[in-house]
Structure formats: C-alpha cells, structure tokens
Amino acid sequence: MQLDSLYQEVILDHYKRPQHKGLAATYDAQVHHVNPSCGDEITLNVALDDDKVAAITWDGVGCSISQASVSILSDLLLGKSIAEADLVLNNFTELMQSKGTMVGDDAILEDAVAMAGVSKFPARIKCALLGWMAYKDAVVQAQAKL
C-alpha cells in the first residue's frame, strides 16, 4: 500500500513520542511559523554555543508529518555545528523536492530518511518542511545576535 511509504514506522513513532517538544525557557532565538494552507503552527527555540547548536526545543500543533519531522530534526541537529546542520538541512530539502526519485543518504539524514516517501505527495512537502524552515530562520536570527 502506497500509504505505508508515507507513514513509516519511524514517523509514527516520532509523532506519538515527539522529541524535544516543550519550549525551553532560555534561547537565543524564537520563531513562529505557520502553514497557511492548513493552519498548522510551530514555535521553535534555538540556543547556540559558538558555532554549535546547543539546544532546540519546540511546540506546535499539526499533522503527523509536520510533528514527526520537527521531532526528527531536533534529535538530528542537536550538538552539530551550524555548518554540519546546514548540510543536513540542504540534503533534506533536496530529498523533499525529489518527487520520489531519491531515497536519501542515511549517513547524513539518519532517521530523516524515513521522510523520503513524503516527496511523492506534493501537498505534504510543506508539512515536512515546516519545522526545518523554522529552524533555518531561527539560526539566522540567533547568529545575528552573536
């Protein structure tokens, strides 16, 4: 069933047990992103330690894809350097735009390769990217403060 390529176990796991959900009290930047076509929302806090992602926390409401994606992201990018995180981000964005033609590099994307199936469902790509765009925005803002 094609649907299972979208709703991988890993995704549903993250959806049911989201990581780093709940906003930390301190942060360098806080952003609020909305998906205007469905109303899904996310608030994301980032703290940097020099060029390292020291903390990512978030809160939000949304579908399994958007929630799982931000959960995976926060696991994955935490502790990475900003440059490393950028690489992951670019890899992930490319995967999402691949229309099902890529499987994703699991050395780089780890759990996030489970999102590969999303790229076959154009209406859901924005869901998967919501948290990543929020992260991208937050880091830019946090860096501007350094």
Added chain:
Amino acid sequence: MQLDSLYQEVILDHYKRPQHKGLAATYDAQVHHVNPSCGDEITLNVALDDDKVAAITWDGVGCSISQASVSILSDLLLGKSIAEADLVLNNFTELMQSKGTMVGDDAILEDAVAMAGVSKFPARIKCALLGWMAYKDAVVQAQAKL
C-alpha cells in the same frame, strides 16, 4: 447577394445626397451623440413649434447606414407632431430589433422601411439607431425648455 438587402438603393441615395445636413443656427435643443465602438459622431438640432417638430438639422461623420438613417429620419419626422414622431420612432426601433423577421410598415415608416435589412446585421443596428437616439434625446431636452 445578402449584402444588397443591407445596402438598399434608398440608403445609398440618402448617403450620397443627405437631407437636412448642415446645422441650423437656431434650435431649441442641440445634442451630440457618439457610437463608442466605431467613433461615429452626430450633432443634431431640433426646433419645436408647440407640439410639432418644426426643424431638424444635423451634421456628422459616419458610415452609410448611420448617415442615411439620420437623413431619412429628418425627412420623415419634420412637420409631424411629437406624438406622431414617437410612433414612428417606436416602430423603427422595433424594426431594428426584429433580427430580420419584420419588413416594416411603410404607411408609418415610408423610406425608413429600406433599413429593414440592417436588423439582420447586429453590429450595424447601433449605426442605424445613432441618429434616432439623438433625436429622442433632443426632443426631451427641447420639451423640458417649453
């Protein structure tokens, strides 16, 4: 040839030898009407004598249909009572809207029955009516002054 039903001899005669063309110096009302789709223009003067059409003169530029129509009109309505002229006007308007289904009552319309063929050419009806609408407008204005 269908075209001949449009361009009757009477019409081409009036076009080449227009009646009452050239504006009289005195009048009760003067109107200027334009056909916005082709730019044809007419200026028409009316003088009333109680309830009688005492004078109609006009000037303008336009196609054979619009020029002939106003020439026929001025011949036809001159000297009539306003009520009689209204009857002719209504008859003529009805004929124009008949889509080729009426031949026109020549006891009432006289030379104007030659315009019957125009009603088969929707784009030309406005040409034929230009002078008549100007006359109608002018009489209303002239009466308002009485």
Added chain:
Amino acid sequence: MAFDPRVVRQDFPIFERTIREGKRLVYLDSGATSQKPNSVIEAESNFYRMHNAAVHRGAHQLAEEATDAYEGARATVAKFLGGGVDEIIFTKSATESLNLLAYAFSNGGSDNRFNLTSADRIVVTEMEHHANLIPWQQLAKRSGAELAWFAVTPDGRLDLSNLAEMITPNTKVVSLTHQSNVLGTVNPLAAIVARAHEVGAVVVLDACQSVPHMPVNVKDLDIDFLAFSGHKTVGPTGIGVLWGRAELLKDLPPFLFGGSMIESVTMTDAIWAPSPRRHEAGVPNMAQAVGLAAALDYLTAIGMDEIYAHEQKLGAYLLKRLQEIPGVNLVGPLTMNDRGAVASFTLGDIHPHDLGQFLDSQGIAVRTGHHCAWPLTRKLGVQATTRASLYLYNDEEDVDALIEGILGAQKYFGDK
C-alpha cells in the same frame, strides 16, 4: 423520471477514471470545485472550434456569432437568477466579483452614492470566506469606514440577537454568505435584508455555495448584489458572475479599466459606458461564459428543486452516519434545517491532513484545513477540519465509502 445520481454521473467524464491504484473516484470536494459534464466541456470547445472571435468588436460574421453566444450566455444567467439581462456582469470568479464591488465603494469620488467615508459602517459575519472578508477589510482601511461583524454561535448559526445594533443607521453595506462553505449553515436573510434596507444599506450575497445547490431568485430574496463562481456550478474555471440591481449598477463606478468599457477617451480622461459594459473591460472570457451558460442549462434541465431535494436527503444521511462514529466531532448544525450537504468535522486525535491522506489512498477526495475561513475555524476552537461536500453526482454509496474510510483511518493510525 426519478432523479438518479448514478445516471447523472454518466454525464461527467472524470468518473470514468480511477484513483490510486484502481480505486473508484469518490469525489466529496465539490465545495472547492465541482466536476464538469460533457455538455459544458463541449460548449467551450465548440465555441473555439466554430465561433471564436472578439465580441462587440468586429464587423464580421464570426464576431456576430461570438457576440450572440456571449450575450446569449448573459441572458441564460439572468434567467437562472431571476434578474435582468443588463444586471449580469461576467467576472473571472466570485473573488473578482466581490473585489469589484469593494473597490467600487471607494472608486467613485465623494459625489458618488457608493462612496464610503469614516462615518460609515460595513457589516460582515464571522463565517465569511476570505473572499468576502478581506476585500471589505481593505475597503475599511482605504475609506476609514468601520468594519463590524455578526458573531457565530457555538452551534454554527449567526447570532442575530443584536441585529438592530449591528446594522446601525450609518451602515452602508451588509455582505454575507448565503451558505457557509465550512458549516453548511444557510443564513436567514429576510430579517437581515429588511433591517439593512430600513437603514438604506445594500445587501451583498456571497452565493458561491448556494447557487449551485438550491433555487436562488434574486427578486424573491430582495437582495442588491450577488456573486457566484462558475467552477462550483458544474461550469468552467475562469468565470464568475456579479448580479446587481440595474438601478444600482447604473451608478456603480468601474473597477477594471480598458477597452470596451468606455463611451469616449482622451489622453487625460475617460467617460464610462453604461452597465454591464462599464464593468467588463477588455476582451472577455467568452468561451467560459458560454460554458457557464451550458452549465446552468444542464442544471435547469435536471431541475434545481430536484438537486436540492437530493442533497437534502443525502446530507441527512451523511450527518447521521458521521454521528454514529465515536470520535467524530461535527462543526455546524447537526440537522438539515437551513443547512446544505456539507460536513466539516474533527476525528479524535487524528489530524485532518492525516485523515485526508488516508481517505485519498481509498480514492476518496475531501478537503482539509481552514477552508479559507480562518477566523471561523479559530472561533470554533479547532486547528483545522476535514470537509466532505456533496453534489448532484454523489450518492449513499459515496457516503458509505467515506464512513468506511474514516473507520479505516482510525484503525490505521490507532494500530501503529
């Protein structure tokens, strides 16, 4: 012959195709856009193949035929709505129709009867589609007029308890939806229209969700303007209608400027043509107007009363079946009194996007989100809903498929 949605379906070629690995198409998204019968598709093609020319402009046979077809379409729309031929303005969509009006209220200058100032009030409702909200918000900002709105009650009706205080003597426009695209609620117009006219305000009806589904007669409703979209009315995309009382249209300032809407033009000035020409600048969407006329002819041949009766019955079945499912939480009225055949709901913890995706995998097309009525969604206290909207080609089998799909989704997302 009795109305039979399965027979109707044969007129719509899209139902011959399948969805996601061979599934039957269960199309429950007509609130967003309706499917098209062959007669509409052919009317548009036929115009291009046989009569295509710029209307009102050429002195040749094709131009005559195109003009006949286009003006004939205007007459068809007028008859369908019970209005006059010169009261029909073709636009590209209901969105354009409503924007045309909202701009007209500030385009006329201070001596125009429609001109709004900061002394005036505009009244809308909390259940408006963005297309009937934002144009008025912007008009309020441009003109300084105040924007006020009727609230929505928890059971999805307009709260009219403050009717007289809401529609104040300085109210100039009351614009509201006939049927909510989210709740299905059909608004009671009589009292609103009476009060609006008492204070000299005009009533604008967003009839996007009523004209396709029930007989709508502008004279009976005693309203002043009405907007709807062709594409929700089994018609083509790219065509909408604005109906307005002739007596009002005659003074309504123009919105789009260009060819065919003028009486005369110089480098610095222009004089406008009479309505409806004044409101139709440029070479019009001719093929789409002709397609819309074919759509209205199609609906008329079946009968708007028949369609309404069918949808009332099917809507009742939908509401009943949905309410049998634990976890389904319907927004909007729970019975078919003054209500259309559309149901928006949430399903326990399952996000509408996920439900919609599961249904899609079963061939069932629904819409999820805020349905372009974000203030309403917020008021109802939900993030988003799933909406199933029915039309003349739907039947009980489609509703059954939806119900089965919902149960399947509960299993799919619950089991994992």
Added chain:
Amino acid sequence: MAFDPRVVRQDFPIFERTIREGKRLVYLDSGATSQKPNSVIEAESNFYRMHNAAVHRGAHQLAEEATDAYEGARATVAKFLGGGVDEIIFTKSATESLNLLAYAFSNGGSDNRFNLTSADRIVVTEMEHHANLIPWQQLAKRSGAELAWFAVTPDGRLDLSNLAEMITPNTKVVSLTHQSNVLGTVNPLAAIVARAHEVGAVVVLDACQSVPHMPVNVKDLDIDFLAFSGHKTVGPTGIGVLWGRAELLKDLPPFLFGGSMIESVTMTDAIWAPSPRRHEAGVPNMAQAVGLAAALDYLTAIGMDEIYAHEQKLGAYLLKRLQEIPGVNLVGPLTMNDRGAVASFTLGDIHPHDLGQFLDSQGIAVRTGHHCAWPLTRKLGVQATTRASLYLYNDEEDVDALIEGILGAQKYFGDK
C-alpha cells in the same frame, strides 16, 4: 521542414467552416483575437475530463494532478518569456494584468516602494491601447501623480526627441506598448529602458501584440514588468499573464483579496503570502492556464523565429499590395522596419464600417473603428480605420483575397 501556413491551418479547426453562403474564411482579425489549434482546445477539455480539482487546496490525487498541471503551466510561461517561475502571475487578461499593476502603485501605503504621490510622474505614449492608458489615468487621479506621454509622429513612430525631458527624475513608471495594435510600429525599447532605469523608474511593457508574433525575452529587454493575453497567442480566452522581476514582485502590494493569497487572517487584518501566490486570489483559471501552456508549446514547436520571419515576409507583401490601390491611405510606417504584420488604413470616402461589411460578405474578417486606441486615431486625424492583422495561419492567398475585396468594395459603393 519549411514553414507552411497551409499546413499550420490544418491544426485550427475553425478553418474547416465557411462564411456567408459558403465562402472560405479569410481571418485577418488576429490582432483582436487569434484562432485556436486543436492541441489548445484539447488541453483545456482534457483538464476538465481527467484532472479537475481546486489547486493548492485538496489533499487528494486530483488536487495534486491539478496543481502539477497549473504549476507546470507557470513554468512553461516562464521559460517562454525567459523569466523565473516565481515571476509569473496568472490573470484573466492583459487588461487585468495592467490594472493589477496600476492599483498596486497605490495599494501599498506610504511606506511601500511603489506608492505614488503628487510628486511623481507616470509616462505613457500616445499610441497606447485603452488598457494601457486608462488604468494609469486613474492612478494619476487617485495618487495625484502627473501623467505625461510621448507623442506619435505623422509617420507613426514615437517621438523620442524629448526622451530626457519626458522621463524626468521624478518619473516612477514608464508604461508602453511593445507593438502598436493599430500602426504595427515596434517601439525601440533600449533608450527608453536605459533612461527610465537611470532615474529609477520601472518599465512596464504591454506585450499583447508582440509576444504572439516574435521572440520576446524579458531579460534581454531589461524591462521590469510585462503583460500579455492568452487569447491573442493561440491560447484560451480568460487567461492573461503578468511577468515581473522577482525582486520587485516581492514588495508589490496585492490587488485582488481572497483565498490562497494570504499567510494569515483575522477578522480585522491579513498578512500576505509571497509572490506569485499573493497576486492570485481565489480558485484560479486552471483550465485556461493549462490551455495557455499548450498554446506556448504549440508556438515553440513551430518556432517563434519562423513565425516572425513568416509574418515579416507576409507583412511586406500586404503593405506592397495595399499601396498599389489608389485611395488606400495607410496609417503607420510604410515599410517593415521595426513593424509587425498589421495594416490599418482608410479607403477614399468609403467608411470603414461599409468596407468591413463588404469584406465580410466575401468571407474576409477585418476590424474597423478606433481599435481601442481612440487618442491615437484622433491624433492621426481619422475617424476610424480598417485593420487587417496577420498571423501564422495566413498566407499570400489571404492577402490577395483582401485586395480583391477592397477593389470590389470600391466598385460596389462607387457604382451605386
């Protein structure tokens, strides 16, 4: 394979019909609207039959397919013009495209970079179509900005002798036609664009009469905005395009308000989506966008260079044959240098309406009147003209038919 208009004609079903008692259709009115090839008609029908759904809105397969088709059309238009995908806005017509822009120049409020005031100047030309004149007249009235224009010389060219004085440092917009729909004149853009950019003004190109007939690349022209209509480009009615530089579109305020153009909405406020979504409110003219893409694909397959070369040759033949007739008085340039294949003329004392009517009786479709460029017609000192406009499906036989028709009209109206 050599370009052959008779082979091209076989793609256009309208040429299978006859006019006025069995006459061959000689269609010389493509300046008003072009005919449509089968591939365009079928692309539109096919969308309705197979993929119809509201784009960007549904979470189901049809909505995905419709979105792919619609966004694919945007990519096709972008490629055709040499612009970016996000630089293409679909409208209903060039008229709407130009109005969108003119409204945007007063919709943004005082802190928007496009906002005009009474300190600013708008520059147009005397040869503009009403669609590229009246919107700017109205903007001037709304904003207090001054409207100025380049004059037209007796031989039908722009008088650019006062270029620097016309495009003053306070000029904010220069909007002009690429090719005159009356004169055929193709305006020299380089000097105008250079001067406009020197003073920080944006250049808007009305490309209604160039995009269908010659290769047009927005990057090469270095312009800022461009408008054209689908229906003159062998595409459907009801679709137009506005191209704008991404860097400008990003700040351009919206024009039509409603669904899909927002980022968020409350009862009193709205935040806009990024371009191009910001400029496309409501369910779009999806089938027409898809049809337009098919039209551009059709033209591309033949080759815009081929089409241009064909029209240049045929236009030269038309000008030569017309000038052989005593009594024909051409307006506009007399050679094909910087000129398209359209000829407007008067014929002695024979009124254009009468000539057009006679030609129609011979199956020949031309347009007569002021061609929605009334100030230009007045400037040229004529009441009205007869216009023959050529396209890819016309050939020498069509020109010969026109010439014979004109001679016939002289006889018909002269003999009687």
